[in-house]
Amino acid sequence: MSEAGSGRITKVVIVGGGTAGWMTAAALSRLVAGGVSVTLVESEEIGTVGVGEATIPSLLDFNRMLGIDEDAFVRATSATFKLGIEFRDWTRLGDAYLHPFGTHGRDVEGVSFHQLWLRQRASGAGDPGSIGDYCLSAVAARRGRFNRPSANPQSVLSTLSYAFHFDAALYAAFLRNLAEQDGVVRVEGRVVAVDKDPDAGSITAVQLADGRSIDGELFIDCSGFRSLLLGDALRVPFTSWQHWLPCDRAWAVPSARQGPLTPYTRATADTAGWRWRIPLQHRVGNGYVYSSAHIDDDAARDALLAGLEGTALGEPRQLRFVAGRRDRLWEKNCIAIGLSGGFLEPLESTSIHLIQSGITRLMTLFPDTGFSTVETAEYNRVMLREYEQVRDFIILHYHATQRSDSPFWEHCRTMALPESLQSKLELWSGKARVFREQGELFTPDSWIAVLLGQGIDPQSFDPLAAVLPAGETARFLAHVRDMIDKTAAAMPTHEQFIAQHCAAPMRQSA
Ligand SMILES: Cc1cc2nc3c(=O)[nH]c(=O)nc-3n(C[C@H](O)[C@H](O)[C@H](O)COP(=O)(O)OP(=O)(O)OC[C@H]3O[C@@H](n4cnc5c(N)ncnc54)[C@H](O)[C@@H]3O)c2cc1C
Incomplete structure (x- = not known):
């Protein structure tokens, strides 16, 4: 009515x-x-x-809602597949980690997998490797491989999650x-x-x-x-929100493709922001997102051009935002x-x-x-909350750094955080607890990947992580790691997959 x-x-x-x-x-x-x-x-x-x-896996739902054939979409937009984002130099110069899509391992009797991994690491009885070793999207990304997930929940391949670059x-x-x-x-x-x-x-x-x-x-x-x-x-x-996210400009330029087609976005931290690298079938998209209070435009442009892997296909274009x-x-x-x-x-x-x-x-x-004003208010409430949740996740990357090599990183490392993020960090710092709020985009797996990737180690872990005897935990982890590794090794390379299913027509690269 x-x-x-x-x-x-x-x-x-x-x-x-x-x-x-x-x-x-x-x-x-x-x-x-x-x-x-x-x-x-x-x-x-x-x-x-x-x-x-660059997109995230939720775009698949949108495509499905519109009845879009995925291969036709990939061909038409010269897209590639994305299994996550590689972050370079964010914690310290020379460091790298991947924020993959998908899940880590498998929970045991209601205990989150990362808790088992933390317990094993703390035990000193054998190195369990990185948390990324237990995520199929991360391992496949590192190996430059891609396949679509399996619909069978028993298959390791069902844990893969992906998005697109287009x-x-x-x-x-x-x-x-x-x-x-x-x-x-x-x-x-x-x-x-x-x-x-x-x-x-x-x-x-x-x-x-x-x-x-x-x-x-x-x-x-x-x-x-x-x-x-x-x-x-x-x-x-x-x-x-510029006091938390000071970057306000970007230079963007496409470049010629060079080397293998990586199934992930790369985000490399730089003196006053970060540079993106997004591989498409016909070219690579690049950009430098920076804070104009910490670097001048010409220096940012030069840093972008100096970091390109292939020849620039045109003049860099500047974008401004808050x-x-x-x-x-x-x-x-x-x-x-x-x-x-x-x-x-x-x-x-x-x-x-x-x-x-x-x-x-x-x-x-x-x-x-x-x-209806009630419905309008509800729309605003959920959308604004989602903006804030995403904001907090992005701020985490900047703040959780040990870098102090430029005024920009000094600012990010020492800035006061929004309360909502501060309380998330406090929960994590104790027993590595991560909770997903209602309607929150990023899953606990995403938070865990970035928190550990950015070097924020919790003091301890869930006491219930002792759900399995120590020896059994070690065997379970080794088994999961092995299954994931074998599954990734059996996938086609990203290039092979695209050539077989959805190669785009030859296009002008710029
Ligand atoms: C540096 C940078 C990098 C980004 N990278 C990513 C990324 O990797 N992944 C991601 O999800 N998002 C990314 N984004 C965001 C993404 O680009 C935008 O969310 C997306 O393109 C949507 O833009 P829009 O359609 O809102 O605006 P626009 O693309 O600016 O479109 C605005 C439209 O309004 C029209 N218009 C404006 N004024 C008038 C007028 N007076 N009369 C008639 N028409 C008018 C314009 O012609 C245009 O058609 C990035 C943004 C920036 C700045």
Whole structure:
């Protein structure tokens, strides 16, 4: 039953045709068959942010929801498979660890696997190796191998989890094609003004530079950092998190492919931030995310170019941003999805996930013209909490460092933390406890990989880790490690898998 005076939404307007706009359009295109018009306005003149190439496994759910054939998607976007992220030089210069997707080992009688591993390590009776040795995605990544997981839960291969690296422009084009096939109407034009209802203050139409006006009942702001609707028109304030995440600029440049196709993203810590390396089928995406308070633009650009493995395919492009988010992501009849709502730097490749999260929650709470304030508040509550949870996970990487070789790392190592992260760290520091909050994106396995990878050793472990006699624990760990190693060794290489299933057509590399 609707609230008094409210009815069905019949006109949805999406402003912006970047990754956020076309993901939203593809998801909402299913409404068209039910008589809802979905219009997307974008401006070629303005263009898109054009980066955003690494993803996390939740994207598979989005693809499934849209009925996308995965091999066709990989070919169309020149994608590769991603089993995790390798972090180099984050704890100390020369150190490296992997944050893999998937799980570590197998829990025993309700005791988390990492507790058994910690107990074995503490016993001094034989080196259990690194926690990554017990995660199939990590071992396969190190060996440069890939296969899709098995659907059989008894198989070790069922524990593998993966995501993609793809070309952001090709991804938007792929989704545009899907959305247009399903009846989404694309309008080329530049929005120059936003009309609002004088009483309610909600948005009624957007005005284009050529004089056209596009009216609607529900407006999705996918206008990128400009935040034309939520920020400019509805004046929802932005809260900056720059004191925790000081990086505010990036240089990005593609380079020629060289060497084997690694099935993981690389994030290398640098003097005033970090550099990404994202392998695609036709090129490698590279960037340096840095704090402009700690390094000047030219020095950051030089560091990026000096660190490339292959020849640069063009001039580096600069991007500017501030970490943070709008205080509400849904206001009146407008929802901001993508960069218009907030930005967290790409260290854990979470922006596209947050777009997806915004879309699925919008679908769950799809409004009528009454725009229930209770539902809007619920949307804001869960989305804002998710932003904070992701923020905390990213801050952890910066803070948990022993580096003091530059003012940037000195700042990160000594900064005060958000309370939510501080209490997570305290729980970990005692008996290595990790709990997943409701709706939290990152699993305990992710936290464990990064906490141990960043060198935060707990003082002790769960007393229940003595669930197995010591000798049996050692045999169990050795067995798990061996099974994982053999399974990874039997997989095809990443290149072989792609060549066999989903090689992209030859493309211009830039
Ligand atoms: C350096 C960097 C690296 C990143 N790497 C990753 C990554 O690896 N993984 C990840 O998940 N995310 C990453 N992101 C984030 C990711 O790029 C974005 O989340 C994603 O591209 C979505 O952007 P968007 O669609 O919100 O905005 P945009 O791509 O900026 O699109 C905005 C759209 O709005 C339109 N528009 C703007 N103003 C007007 C107007 N007046 N009239 C009409 N149209 C208008 C534009 O034309 C465009 O179509 C990265 C971001 C940055 C800055």
